[in-house]
Amino acid sequence: MTGFLKFLSTIRWQDLVDIIINSYILFRVYVLFHGTNAFRVLVGITSLWILQEVAASIGLILTSWAVRGITTAAAVIIIVVFRNEIRSALQVRNVKTFIWGFPTREQPTPVDIVVQTVYQMAKKRIGALLVFPAKEDLGELIHGGIPWHGTVSPEMLLSIFWPNNPVHDGAIIIRGNHIVEVGVLLPLSQRQDLPSYYGTRHRAALGLAERSDALVIAVSEERGRVTAANGNSLTTFSEPDDLSQLIRQHLNITDGMPADAQKRERLRLSVAAVLSLLVMTGIWFGFTRSQDTITALNAPIEYVNRPLVFEILDTSTDEARVQLYGSSALIKSLRPGQVLVRVDLSKAVEGRNVFPITQDNIILPPGVFLNKVQPSTIDVYLDVPITKELPVQVDWVGKPPENLNLAKVNVAPETIKVIGGSQILQHVSTIYTAPVRLDSLDKSGSVTTTLVLTPPSLKLISNSNEKVTVNYVLEEKANSDRR
Amino acid sequence: MVFTPLSGEEFMYGRQKKFLLLTSAALAIIIPIALSPVYAQVNGQANPQPAEIADPSQRPKLSQATMCERVDNLAPLRPGMVFSVSNGQVCCYTSFDPVPQATLVYHRWFHRDELSTQTRLRVYPPRWATYSVIQLRDTDKGPWRVEITDQNGRVLNVLRFSIAD
Numbered sequence: 273m274t275g276f277l278k279f280l281s282t283i284r285w286q287d288l289v290d291i292i293i294n295s296y297i298l299f300r301v302y303v304l305f306h307g308t309n310a311f312r313v314l315v316g317i318t319s320l321w322i323l324q325e326v327a328a329s330i331g332l333i334l335t336s337w338a339v340r341g342i343t344t345a346a347a348v349i350i351i352v353v354f355r356n357e358i359r360s361a362l363q364v365r366n367v368k369t370f371i372w373g374f375p376t377r378e379q380p381t382p383v384d385i386v387v388q389t390v391y392q393m394a395k396k397r398i399g400a401l402l403v404f405p406a407k408e409d410l411g412e413l414i415h416g417g418i419p420w421h422g423t424v425s426p427e428m429l430l431s432i433f434w435p436n437n438p439v440h441d442g443a444i445i446i447r448g449n450h451i452v453e454v455g456v457l458l459p460l461s462q463r464q465d466l467p468s469y470y471g472t473r474h475r476a477a478l479g480l481a482e483r484s485d486a487l488v489i490a491v492s493e494e495r496g497r498v499t500a501a502n503g504n505s506l507t508t509f510s511e512p513d514d515l516s517q518l519i520r521q522h523l524n525i526t527d528g529m530p531a532d533a534q535k536r537e538r539l540r541l542s543v544a545a546v547l548s549l550l551v552m553t554g555i556w557f558g559f560t561r562s563q564d565t566i567t568a569l570n571a572p573i574e575y576v577n578r579p580l581v582f583e584i585l586d587t588s589t590d591e592a593r594v595q596l597y598g599s600s601a602l603i604k605s606l607r608p609g610q611v612l613v614r615v616d617l618s619k620a621v622e623g624r625n626v627f628p629i630t631q632d633n634i635i636l637p638p639g640v641f642l643n644k645v646q647p648s649t650i651d652v653y654l655d656v657p658i659t660k661e662l663p664v665q666v667d668w669v670g671k672p673p674e675n676l677n678l679a680k681v682n683v684a685p686e687t688i689k690v691i692g693g694s695q696i697l698q699h700v701s702t703i704y705t706a707p708v709r710l711d712s713l714d715k716s717g718s719v720t721t722t723l724v725l726t727p728p729s730l731k732l733i734s735n736s737n738e739k740v741t742v743n744y745v746l747e748e749k750a751n752s753d754r755r
Numbered sequence: 756m757v758f759t760p761l762s763g764e765e766f767m768y769g770r771q772k773k774f775l776l777l778t779s780a781a782l783a784i785i786i787p788i789a790l791s792p793v794y795a796q797v798n799g800q801a802n803p804q805p806a807e808i809a810d811p812s813q814r815p816k817l818s819q820a821t822m823c824e825r826v827d828n829l830a831p832l833r834p835g836m837v838f839s840v841s842n843g844q845v846c847c848y849t850s851f852d853p854v855p856q857a858t859l860v861y862h863r864w865f866h867r868d869e870l871s872t873q874t875r876l877r878v879y880p881p882r883w884a885t886y887s888v889i890q891l892r893d894t895d896k897g898p899w900r901v902e903i904t905d906q907n908g909r910v911l912n913v914l915r916f917s918i919a920d
Contacts, residue, residue, distance in 0.1 A: 668836075672919050672920075677833065702915075
């Protein structure tokens with residue numbers, strides 16, 4: 273009991289939030305994708321991944337490699353093959369529906385109304401084509417549809433297929449109790465064995481049925497017959513009850529109590545939510561609580577809260593060697609920059625400061641813990657920035673002209689003001705120019721050159737020109753001076 | 756750079772020859788004493804700080820300071836701002852007028868802000884000229900400066916020059 277309580281005390285509130293957020297994400301994936309083929313394939317890929325992990329853990333080298341390859345390929349395939357399903361699952365009306373909403377159960381298709389109207393149209397020799405989609409997406413198979421979103425009623429169906437209606441030649445798509453599209457063009461069947469009395473309407477019905485899991489009802493305007501295309505078969509129904517049964521079977525409509533259906537739906541979602549929570553809790557503990565891996569890496573040292581009056585002159589080290597432990601998944605996923613040693617300089621003084629490196633100084637990602645760190649202290653030397661005026665001297669290089677003597681040199685400006693640490697500037701007496709070559713000089717003149725600030729931590733005061741002008745005077749060497 | 760023992764040599768103006776003869780015996784003792792601290796500095800040992808000359812009028816006045824290739828017959832030869840390393844040497848020539856009392860001056864040679872060597876020179880009333888010299892090597896190329904200071908470290912002048920190819 274005490275062990276369990278001790279274990280509970282190690283769980284932070286962030287851990288609970290972490291588990292709840294990820295459980296909810298998993299639950300939403302289930303809610304949005306449930307019933308689609310993509311979801312089934314996703315479950316398959318997850319099973320493969322688990323198989324791969326198991327194979328790897330028990331040392332099945334070839335199996336784990338093969339399953340890994342299949343899993344990787346399957347992940348790509350699911351995106352390419354089921355892109356339409358994924359798109360339709362994610363295409364919700366607003367963010368609230370995406371994050372929070374549940375798929376509302378569609379009102380069941382009024383099968384009796386549809387069947388009665390279909391036979392009414394057959395009697396009146398009004399041609400019609402009705403599509404009842406199942407789970408497969410039809411987006412790639414049908415064309416030219418006009419959004420309609422009308423409630424199914426005999427009048428609505430009759431008016432759509434009334435011969436003078438501009439959209440009467442196309443098919444309609446019925447989802448639930450709504451006609452979602454009208455004037456839809458269906459792919460034609462290429463079969464050669466169809467009886468000659470089947471026209472284009474029947475070929476279109478069969479064409480879509482062959483390519484999808486949709487049920488298509490065709491009403492012949494010449495013979496007044498009602499035919500259903502399902503899979504590869506075309507069946508003529510003379511009895512409305514038979515057609516009604518087929519449609520109910522296709523749409524999975526049973527005569528159960530609606531309250532029971534709602535109860536079942538609630539139960540299903542509750543079970544899914546609990547399973548999501550359990551799965552994610554298991555994954556979380558697997559990821560974070562196993563502390564089986566130790567690694568060591570170099571962490572950069574970051575200095576914060578430096579008093580503005582000081583500059584960092586030098587440090588004993590730029591990085592610390594930290595030894596970390598945690599679950600292998602977290603340790604493997606460590607990236608540079610996630611581990612950081614942070615030293616607070618707010619209480620530092622001028623000169624040498626020694627800071628101990630402890631657990632408190634080291635920033636680690638959640639679930640990764642410190643084993644040890646080297647060095648255990650850092651020396652930081654702070655300096656006060658000052659401004660110093662220094663003379664500028666030309667750095668002449670190359671071979672001096674043989675018969676000429678550089679008699680006078682004048683630099684403009686003669687001095688330059690630089691900003692730097694007081695201890696650094698204590699040892700700097702001159703600012704030198706970039707090397708100026710002597711080889712090309714043949715008469716007095718001037719050259720413009722830049723300044724070289726050494727050490728590089730020195731800076732020119734603002735508005736200072738980085739360039740200086742060197743005026744020089746060359747004189748002929750006296751004969752006695754030539755060697 | 757090679758330090759030359761001759762760099763501590765002291766010269767006097769021509770009309771002081773009589774004085775030179777009279778004091779030659781004394782110099783025979785003074786010169787080794789004067790040179791020894793120079794070697795001590797080269798070896799990195801600190802010089803004892805001489806007493807401050809409180810009265811400014813008693814301090815020597817630098818009348819000429821120049822960098823030159825050679826000093827010949829008590830005069831600087833081929834003065835300039837840039838010297839070729841092939842010359843083999845470079846001199847810092849200084850003359851003081853007046854020199855109210857015998858005192859010390861220093862020639863402090865810096866190669867890129869780093870003290871390379873320091874020469875202690877003794878000057879005598881009423882006027883005195885003296886110089887220091889360094890032998891050049893290939894590694895001595897670059898900008899140099901020589902600080903001429905009195906015995907209390909007061910900078911009397913700074914000469915800037917370069918050693919080139």
